[in-house]
Amino acid sequence: MWTLHxxxxxxxxxxxxxxxxxxxxDLAYPSAMTSPxxxxxxxxxxxxxxxxxxxxxxxxxxxxxxxxEIARDxxxxxPALLGTVVDPAAGWLLPGYVFxxxxxxxxxxxxxxxxxxxxxxxxxxxxx
Numbered sequence: 693m694w695t696l697h698x699x700x701x702x703x704x705x706x707x708x709x710x711x712x713x714x715x716x717x718d719l720a721y722p723s724a725m726t727s728p729x730x731x732x733x734x735x736x737x738x739x740x741x742x743x744x745x746x747x748x749x750x751x752x753x754x755x756x757x758x759x760x761e762i763a764r765d766x767x768x769x770x771p772a773l774l775g776t777v778v779d780p781a782a783g784w785l786l787p788g789y790v791f792x793x794x795x796x797x798x799x800x801x802x803x804x805x806x807x808x809x810x811x812x813x814x815x816x817x818x819x820x
Contacts, residue, residue: 777813
């Protein structure tokens with residue numbers, strides 16, 4: 693009666709139904725509506741500079757919709773940053789570090805992250 697395809701559930705109208713008065717249905721739903729798991733957060737690569745780069749390497753893949761989620765994910769993927777760059781209790785950057793999103797410096801945990809945006813992690817005093 694039901695046929696499951698990636699992203700689509702269809703009812704086979706020729707299948708035997710207990711009630712002869714039941715209507716034939718051919719419904720298609722996006723997989724996000726039929727899946728018990730919500731869609732994954734965007735994945736971005738956080739490029740590290742200075743001390744973060746020495747501790748975690750040049751780039752750390754992270755997932756999140758906001759900078760707060762990205763900062764928590766940084767601690768999971770690069771535990772060497774915990775205590776030096778990321779506060780392990782708060783899950784947020786320690787003073788002296790800042791994110792750069794698409795060339796804008798920010799410490800706003802609610803800043804929105806979208807797929808394809810450039811996210812850098814630098815010291816607040818970076819520059820010359």
